[in-house]
Every structure is written in structure tokens, then in C-alpha cells.
Amino acid sequence: MSITNGWFSEVEAMWPGQKFSLQVEKVLFHEKSDFQDVLVFQSATYGKVLVLDGVxxxxxxxxxxxxxxxxxxxxxxHPHPKRVLIVGGGDGGILREVARHACVENIDMCEIDPMVCDVSKKFEFSTATAFGDPRLRLVHEDAAEFVKREGNGQYDVIIVDSSDPVGPAETLFKPEFFLSMKNALSPGGIVATQGECLWLHLKLIRGVLESCASTFTSLEYAFTTMPTYPSGQIGFVVGSTAERDLSTPAREPDAAMAQDLRYYSPAVHRSAFVLPAFAEREVSAVRKRFS
Structure with missing residues (x-):
């Protein structure tokens, strides 16, 4: 466990030469699951923290x-998503946000590690509020196998909330998995996956986009700011089987939903696809943009 003198420091996995640290008030949980090391602690300034394999x-x-x-x-x-698949996301945060969409009728969630769901619920993380949603079907198995078996062109949106491409999440970054997701999409469906950091993983990002170029008709990269992720930024690979302007919302939150959102807005949606010049030069050569 990477806690020394009351401070947690991340393991240097995919960002050698730098670390991020948080002050620890109390360790709440620390065990090894069948897949990874799981740590939960109360921090001094960031609330409860979930750590997997030191990250x-x-x-x-x-x-x-x-x-x-x-x-x-x-x-x-997407103009009217009815069936959504969440891959990973065991903390429940993506589920919480998908559940805000009244048009969604069915939510399948495939998280390989039940311990992640269990500790998120046990310690009442702010993310773990929608596990009781009646639209949810939660399964614990390898997502690559689940998508191959269960897909059959039924999902309007697939969201992959994975950890970094090491350990149990490694297969979720392979071209074969993106092809399986394409086959699992309904006509005009959309995939969005965790897409790593522009400051640290630009070659990896370009490689993923290149490997997906023949799979998706529209293909984009967007990003958000994230203080506790490496270099304060994380991105998303977004693809569709249709010629679609992914950077422009087809719908907007109603007034009640907009009031509850703390980061997303239609304006922020559009701006997320505007990349800094150094990244634009790399990504523009391999993305597939329609407007």
C-alpha cells in the first residue's frame, strides 16, 4: 500500500517520473480481489477515494x-438512446449519469470485478446512487466475451469506463474489442471509451484512433479536466457507425437535469472537441469528422 507518513502516492504505472499524492485521514478498506488491489480511504480534502492497483x-x-x-x-x-451498455464503471458513476436520461429504457452494465461495486456501495460513494435503478442489469464477467455474446446490434450507446490498458483492462483497448462493440451497436449507434491523457499518451491515443479508423464511420477525440488524474486531464475516444457530428449535441438537458449537472453543458460538449495545437496536429490526421 503506497501510504507513507499519512500521504497516499500513486504507483508510477503509465506516467514514469511523476506522482500525485493525497493526504490520508483514514484507510477504510484494503483487500486484493480476484483481479486487482482495491483500496478505499478518506482523504483530507478530496472526500473518499477509490484506488485500483495503486492508481x-x-x-x-x-x-x-x-x-x-x-x-x-x-x-x-445520440438523438434518442434507448439501450445503453456500460463496460466497467464499477464505482457506479457512469450508471448514475446514464440513469438521468429518461429516454433510456434498458441499461446493461458489465463490470468484471464485483468487489469494486461492493465497496462503492458499502462506503456510500457519491457515484454509487443508481444501482437500484429498475432499468439496470448488472453482470460480472469479462466484457470482451460479454459484448461478443450479447451485442447483436442492440445498443444505441456503449460507454467504456475502463482503467488504464494494463491488467484486467488491457483487452478493452485492442482493435478486436472495438470491432465487437461496432457489431453490438444499433444503426447510428455511438461508442465512447476512456481515452488516456494528451500530455502523457499522445502516441497511444493516435494508435487507438488509427486502429479504429476502419471500424467507425465517425471518429473523434474529446477531453475533460480532472485534477486527480495524471497531468489533470483525461480524454475520450468517441465513434459512431453513422456520419454524425459527434461534437454537437443532438439533444440538450432539460431544465431539471441541467440544474443537477456540475460540469457538462451543451457548450462544454462542443468545446471538449477543441484540442490544443500540439494534440490537434496528431489527432486531426486520424480522426473522421463530419459537420
Missing amino acids: IQVTERDEFAYQEMLTHIPCFA
Whole structure:
């Protein structure tokens, strides 16, 4: 456990030479599941924190910046999503945001590690509020196998909330998985996946986009700010089987939903696709944009 003198520091996984640290008030949980090391602690300034294999996944202070953007970009880019698949997302944050969409009739969620769901509910994370939604079917198995078996062109939106491409999440970044997701989409469906950091993983991002170029008709990269993720930024690979302007919402939140959202708005949706110049030069060569 990477806690020394009352401070948690991340394990240097995919960002060698730098670390992010949080002051710990109390360790609430620490066990190894069948898949990974799971740590929960109460921090001094970021609320409860969920850590998997030494890497911060959720803090209650800033989680909404990631959950809202990864969910609402694909869900609002689609004119009327009825069936949604969530891959990963065991903390429940993506589920919470998908559940805000009244037009969604069915939510399938495939999280390989039940311990992540269990501790998120047990310690009452701000993300874990929608596990009782009657539209939800939660299964614990390998997502690559689940998508192959259950897809059959039924999902309007697929959201992949994965950890980094090491350990149990490695298969979720492979071209074969993106092809399986395409086959699982309904006509005009949209996929959005965790897409790593522009400051640290630009070559990886370009490689993922290149590998998906023949799979999706529309293909984009967007990002959000995220204080507790490496370099304060995380991105999303967004693809569709139709010629679709993914950077422009097809719908907008109603007044009640907009009041509850803390990061996402239609304006922020559009701006998320405007990349800094160094990233634009890399991404523009491989994305597939329609407007």
C-alpha cells in the first residue's frame, strides 16, 4: 500500500517520473480481489477515494468531471438512446449519469470485478446512487466475451469506463474489442471509451484512433479536466457507425437535469472537441469528422 507518513502516492504505472499524492485521514478498506488491489480511504480534502492497483479511480471531490463528460457526450450526441451498455464503471458513476436520461429504457452494465461495486456501495460513494435503478442489469464477467455474446446490434450507446490498458483492462483497448462493440451497436449507434491523457499518451491515443479508423464511420477525440488524474486531464475516444457530428449535441438537458449537472453543458460538449495545437496536429490526421 503506497501510504507513507499519512500521504497516499500513486504507483508510477503509465506516467514514469511523476506522482500525485493525497493526504490520508483514514484507510477504510484494503483487500486484493480476484483481479486487482482495491483500496478505499478518506482523504483530507478530496472526500473518499477509490484506488485500483495503486492508481486513483475516483475521488468524491472531482469525479463528476469525468462521469458527466464520458456519459453525456455520447448520450446527448445520440438523438434518442434507448439501450445503453456500460463496460466497467464499477464505482457506479457512469450508471448514475446514464440513469438521468429518461429516454433510456434498458441499461446493461458489465463490470468484471464485483468487489469494486461492493465497496462503492458499502462506503456510500457519491457515484454509487443508481444501482437500484429498475432499468439496470448488472453482470460480472469479462466484457470482451460479454459484448461478443450479447451485442447483436442492440445498443444505441456503449460507454467504456475502463482503467488504464494494463491488467484486467488491457483487452478493452485492442482493435478486436472495438470491432465487437461496432457489431453490438444499433444503426447510428455511438461508442465512447476512456481515452488516456494528451500530455502523457499522445502516441497511444493516435494508435487507438488509427486502429479504429476502419471500424467507425465517425471518429473523434474529446477531453475533460480532472485534477486527480495524471497531468489533470483525461480524454475520450468517441465513434459512431453513422456520419454524425459527434461534437454537437443532438439533444440538450432539460431544465431539471441541467440544474443537477456540475460540469457538462451543451457548450462544454462542443468545446471538449477543441484540442490544443500540439494534440490537434496528431489527432486531426486520424480522426473522421463530419459537420
